[in-house]
Amino acid sequence: MATTIADRGWNADAIARIFGWVFLAAGVLGFFPNPLVSYRGLFEVNTLHNLVHIVSGGALLAAPYYNLSVSIMRIIGVVYAIVMVLGFISTDMMSWLAINQPDNWLHLILAGGLLWAGFSMTEDRERITTAH
Template sequence: MARLPTLIFGVILVLLGLLGFISNPLIGAHALFAADAAHNVVHILLGVLLLTVAFWAKESSALWLKGVGILLFLFGLAGVISVPETGGALFGAFMTNRFSDWFHLVAGAIVFFGSFHDKDDPHTSASGMKF
């Protein structure tokens, strides 16, 4: 089971979403990582979803991590492709900029590969990849 990574990434997403509602230089409309209220709400909802899975659907944790990882990666890719470097709205709804786009690309890859973490499976290597 990938319960621990699901729990960790769920907490991180909720904290990032909440941080976006507090005036700070890291996350916000005019911060290093551009995010508006809709963007923050999506982070909170995804985090709550992962926390729910971590506690009540442990056996499907890896599947949910893969899905969220792919979703984050695709949003980052869409931002890199369609939003100007100076920033703008992704799909006309979510404020983003280049820092935020690259963060989503990297975070998506980390979350996706975190789904392969399984300490209980004897066929899992030290790197977390299954044989």
């Protein structure tokens, strides 16, 4: 019998938090000169791009408190998929966000992960019970 990620104790809230911290860290890191995430880094970013990562991370971190983890992962996954497609069509089309080809591939991975988590999991609040 195949086990699912939910069978291993993972739920949508935990996955949303992981993605949230990753996006938040990338957004903050982008404000400091470094070879990975910066204006001249492997993943090209500008202030607006960093703010998008911070807002995405904040939404994902807040989602569990409002029972919205699945919905937020789906929404952000779709948005990142659209950005990825537009970026692959023409990086000039997304120049206002400072997106380069490595960003497009990373957005493909992030969108895939968010959409997979968002559509394979449920808002599973009923598992939480109180002792009587």
